[in-house]
Amino acid sequence: MAKPHRPLLSAVINLSSVLLDLMYVGFSSSTGSFLTSHYVLGWSFKMNGVAQALDPSLLPSLPRAKSNHKFKVLRIGLPLASATLVLTIVGIAVFILRRRTKYSELLEDWELEYGPHRFSYKDLFKAAKGFRDTELLGRGGFGRVYKGVLPSSRSEVAIKRVSHGSRQGMREFIAEIVSLGRLRHRNLVQLLGYCRRQGELLLVYDYMPNGSLEKFLHDQAKPTLDWATRFRIIKGVASGLLYLHEDWEQVVIHRDIKASNVLLDNELNGRLGDFGLARLYDHGTDPQTTHVVGTMGYLAPELARTGKATTITDVFAFGTFLLEVACGRRPVDPTAHEEQLVLLDWVVEKWRKGSILETRDPRLGEEYAVEEVELVLKLGLLCSHPLPTARPSMRQVVRYLEGHAPLPELSPAYLNFSLLALLHKEGFDDHIMSCPSSSVATASVLSGGR
CATH class of the missing domain: 3.30.200.20 (Phosphorylase Kinase; domain 1)
Incomplete structure (x- = not known):
């Protein structure tokens, strides 16, 4: 064929510095490990001008190479080697593509x-x-x-x-x-x-090596936690929640406080975890969350109406958590007897009858501090009250647990928590909601027990 417009190899070289008056122009070639033959079928050369173009039709035919074993090897092996090389390159490309897909991630x-x-x-x-x-x-x-x-x-x-x-x-x-x-x-x-x-x-x-508190409370294969350990865990979680609500640079609403989200370290200290649902807002501002998330049994009743999570809805969940730890029961247990189906209602009923200690976890045996268990149970009811204004802040909760302040005396009342929640839902408790102090509301609406 004629010289292509874009030859595979082309170079312009200035030879003026090496040209002599008399010189030879020729060709050279070399062989490798395979038997090869090199032919010059035609050439065109001109000094001080453009060489005449070659006419491919006038050139002699390429001589046929003599058949030999090495040539057969080359003729068969070269395509195979080329095919293998192509397959290898394709395989590497697929591997890289799959690897990139396997580890691909979103990064903006x-x-x-x-x-x-x-x-x-x-x-x-x-x-x-x-x-x-x-x-x-x-x-x-x-x-x-x-x-x-x-x-x-x-x-x-x-x-x-x-x-x-x-x-x-x-x-x-x-x-x-x-x-x-x-x-x-x-x-x-x-x-x-x-x-x-x-x-x-x-x-x-x-990573917390001892897993969640929930397993120690509800998995029979796990050893029973003694009361001292449980009380230490409760105080630790309360301290962590106080830090989130009041002591950090912003207010953090956890929105999913429960035993399965309390993890235990090497020394069985409780640590509140799983902040995947947490929301932040500045101190002194109003949270704007309107999407109800959380776990059944820990959700404050006002969330169903307003959809607004606040620190006081966290307190409600913490109150349910207190009852779960002290009683060793889930907040809602479909397998339990009807009167024990909802843990909060069952503890309230026992409280009204003056036998609240009967709700403690039977696995504790007799090795527990009566005053501490009673404090935790009553504080759990106080924190889980259906009226938001009746619940204490986490700072008050920590003071009660540390013994720096006495738990308010809870006066008798004829309404149970379920009815209070119903009245609250229907809007009959507006006068209670307007109370300026949670302690006033607490004294006016909570029933007491021994």
């Missing part, structure tokens, strides 16, 4: 400012050994939690995988997650950071 420009709080999915995947079931610590309505060991620091972590179907509000949510990472309290599980991948969000926490 605005997340770059959160650098230290953003984990790579690849690291978390390796830490949890591919999220195998063998690494599963627990599962709930909002996702699964896996144990992991970070490859860089070799530190143990808990990785919670939750789904997020919409990007709406994701920027604000991530900002809150990163803010929560700055929380520092001995009774809070440290939120280390997060990762986003496709349709899921991964939250990374400190």
Whole structure:
């Protein structure tokens, strides 16, 4: 064929510095490990001008190479080698593509400012050994939690995988997650950071070797926690919740306080964890959350009407938590007798009859402090009162638990909690809601017991 417009190899070289008056122009070639032949079928050369173009039709035919064994090997082996090379390249490309897909994650420009709080999915995947079931610590309505060991620091972590179907509000949510990472309290599980991948969000926490308090309360295979340990856990969680509500730079509403979210460290100290549903707002401002989330049995009754989570709705959940720890029963137990179906109603009824201590966890035996158990049970009822103004703040709760203030004397009343909640729902308690002091409301609406 004629010389192509874009030859594979073409170079312009100035030879004026090496040309002599008399010189030869020729060709050279070399052979390799295979038998080869080189032919010059035609050539055109001209000094001080453009060489005449060659006419391919006038050139002689390429001589046929002699058949030999080495040539057959070359003729058969070369295509095979080429095919193998192509398949290898394709395989490597597929492997890289699958690997990138396997570890792909969502990362937008605005997340770059959160650098230290953003984990790579690849690291978390390796830490949890591919999220195998063998690494599963627990599962709930909002996702699964896996144990992991970070490859860089070799530190143990808990990785919670939750789904997020919409990007709406994701920027604000991530900002809150990163803010929560700055929380520092001995009774809070440290939120280390997060990762986003496709349709899921991964939250990374400190690993708590003894798991959740729920297992010790309701799993018969676990050893029974003595009262001293339970009381220490209660005071620790109360201290952590006070820090969230009043002592940190912002107000943090946890929105999911329950025994399964209280984790135990090596020394069985209680730490409140799982801040995946938490919301933040500045001190002195009004929270705007309108989406009801949480766990049945821990939800304050006013949430059904207003949808607004506040510190006082956290107090309600903490009150239910107190009853759960002291009684060793779930807030709602479908397998229990009818009178014990709802833990709060059962404890209230026993309270009205003057036998509130009968609700304590029977597994405690007789090894417990009567005054402390009675305090926790009554404080649980006080915190779980259906009227928001009747509930104490967490600062008051801590004072009661530490013995720095006596629990208010609870006067007899003829209404039970369920009826109060119904009246509150129908709007009959507006005069109670307007009381300026929660202590006044407490003294006026709570029934008492011994």
